[in-house]
Amino acid sequence: MFAYYLDLALRSLKRNKVLTALMVLAIAVGIGASMTTLTVMHLLSGDPLPGRSDKLFYAQVDDNPLPEKQTEPMDVMTYQSAMDLWSAHQADRQTIIVDSPVKLRAPDTTLPPLMPSMLSTTADFFAMFDVPFRYGGPWRAEDDAARSRVAIISSDLNDKLFGGANSVGRTLRLRETDVRIVGVLAPWRPSPRFYNIAGGRFSGGKTADYYGRPQDVFTPFSSALEINDGNFYQYSCWQLPPSPGHLQNAPCVWLAVWVQLDSPAKVASFRRFLDGYAAQQQALGRIARPQNTRLRNLVEWLDYQGVVPSDVRLQAWLAFGFLAICLFNTIGLLLAKFLRRGGEIGVRRALGASRGAIFQQCLVEAGMIGLLGGLGGLLLTLLGLSLVRRQPVAFADMVHLDARMFALTFALAIATSLLAGLLPALRASRVAPGLQLKTL
Template sequence: MFGYYVELAVRSLRRNPVLTGLMVLAIAVGIGTSMTTLTVMHLLSGDPLPGRSEHLHYVQVTPYPQDATPTHPSEVMDDRSAMDLWKAKRADQQALLVGSTIKVHVPASTSPPLLLSMLSTHADFFTMFAAPFEYGGAWTAEDDEKHARVAVISSDLNHRLFRGENSIGKIIRLRDSDVRIVGVLKPWRPSPLFYDVYGGRMAHGDTADFYGKIEDVMTPFQSGLEINDGNFVQFTCWQLPPSPGHLQNAPCLWVRLWVRLQDDAKVAAYRRFVADYAAQQKAQGRFRHDLTAVPSLMEWMTSNRVVPGDVRLQVWLAFAFLAICLCNTVGLLLAKFLRRGADFSVRRALGATRGAVVMQCLVETGVIGIAGGLLGWLFTLAGLWLVRQQPVPYADMVRLDASMFMTTFVLAVTTSLLAGALPAIRAGRVAPALHLKTL
């Protein structure tokens, strides 16, 4: 019976191609607009590390001795607090992070130095955040302890300096220090740059840096501090540091700490540990406040408003436009089905039930939805191409993945069936006697 209804639907749609085209176009335009914005939203708000993010946590304390009452813990911490928490070794894995810019060049090269970004961190960083390697691997915990002069470089930098060849063991100069390459990352573009998210709340949703590229050079934490001493930028200071950029043991916030905690019991224990540490520092007079937090990765991204506000607004506006398109489709379907009242009356006279008539109409609207979904998919591809031309930091990453491809057709068929429900019910309630008298 379903195949018969599909055949009837195709015949009906062919009889009036203009009306059919208008309905398909209305659905397609609404689907294309909404799916374009929904795809961008999906990219920006999705879990960057499925299966891992619930175990990764960002550590917050409030080390600055200010009189004002803060409403939330500090987004970054001072060097002393960060080292205290890191040296306690209470997490399954942990990594301190600080960023800076540094001059990079190959000692034997005549090319001018490159001014690039550098991340100073710990060996656990790479396994915690599932960083993929093309050549070599991460340095070891022993390298961290020995302040070894080693580095992991990005795929982009490897292509710029060594034309993409295996550069393990080669030497690059960071500022005035020679370091040995131990690892080269594969092309890696986390979306967002989750390990570097902070300050979104204070920046009032300015999320431009959340979708940048990874650092070109990564070094052991203490090695990076020694190599680039004097060139680190503080987030804020409550006193002037001894000298700009020299921030170790300075009254400044500039260090971040990420930890991996494998289960809920460890999360609870680590939160107690951080709270006890803050209370102890407050009792000693070093902290004025004992506010702490250990949010998970997704909680941390949410609190920093990783998804730009204008994207959320665009999604709402796009779905409002889709609703308008569906209202127009409802009107066209209502006119179409009521005009076929005589056909439905004959079917009813031959024994068809109201439910059969309703089902016939819904199958027809489903066919319209599939056609609208196909055209809407093309409109979505065009819309995403237009997004990629915009001057926004995440533009080059906007693509339609398999899940959003399927969502396009599911949304098209679902919305078309919703639009056709009222006209189908009205068609099923047409009194056969009124039309049979005129035949």
């Protein structure tokens, strides 16, 4: 029976080509606009580490020594708190993170000095965040303790400095210090760059930088304190630090701490440890509010920071509003199309066709329109994504249509057309055959 309804639908679509084209165009434009913005939202708001994000937690302690009434602790910590949590080894893995610019040159090349971004961290960073390597590997925990002069570089920097060759063992000069390359990352582009997100909810929606490329240089935090001479970004200070090179003792928050906890029991245990540490520091007179600690997993931290740019969310709402307008237009066109065929429907009813059969026939025709609209919407979506890739935003080069969104394009088009066809099909199925036959 479906094949028969399909044949009737094709005949009807061919018989009213202009009306068919208008309905297909309405569906295609609505799908193209909505799927373009939905694809961008999908790429920007997805889980950056599926299967691992529920084991990675961002720790916060309210280091503020003043009894202020803020509801949340600062996003980052002082040097003392970060080092205390890291060195306690209460988690399966733990890492400290801070980034900064650094002057870099490769002594055995003729390239001029560069000013890339450097991430100072600890050995567990690479295993915790599943960072891929092309050559070599991460430094060891012993290198953190020994303040070893080692570094890992990105695939992009390796291509720029060494033509993509294996550069493990070669030398870089960071500021005035020579470091040995121990690893080269494979192409790695987490979306977003989740590991050093802080302050996103206060940025007025200007969070696109979190979708840029990872840092080009990774060094042990203990070594970077000496190499970079204290020139790190400070998130906030309660008073001016004594000098730029003495952040370890400064009243400033500037370090992020991530921990890996592989079971719910370990999560509960670390929460107790965090609260106990804060209470201890209050007893020492260093902080004012010990109860103000937080431990959010990776996805919760991204949601809290609001990392999806607000303009992308707005565009998505506007696009789906436009799709709704296209849906209502299609309802009107389908209603006019089906009711104009009242005589044909009356004859079929007189020959024994049930209301359900008429309803199914009309829905099959609406589904055909949706399928054609989906094809047009796919082309418009690809065009829209190509325009997004030309925009001057950090995430532009990441935008693409994956298999999931490809399937969703057609599913949304067919669902939209079937939804649009419900009322017209219901009205057509209730046509009185007797009245229609009298008009023939």
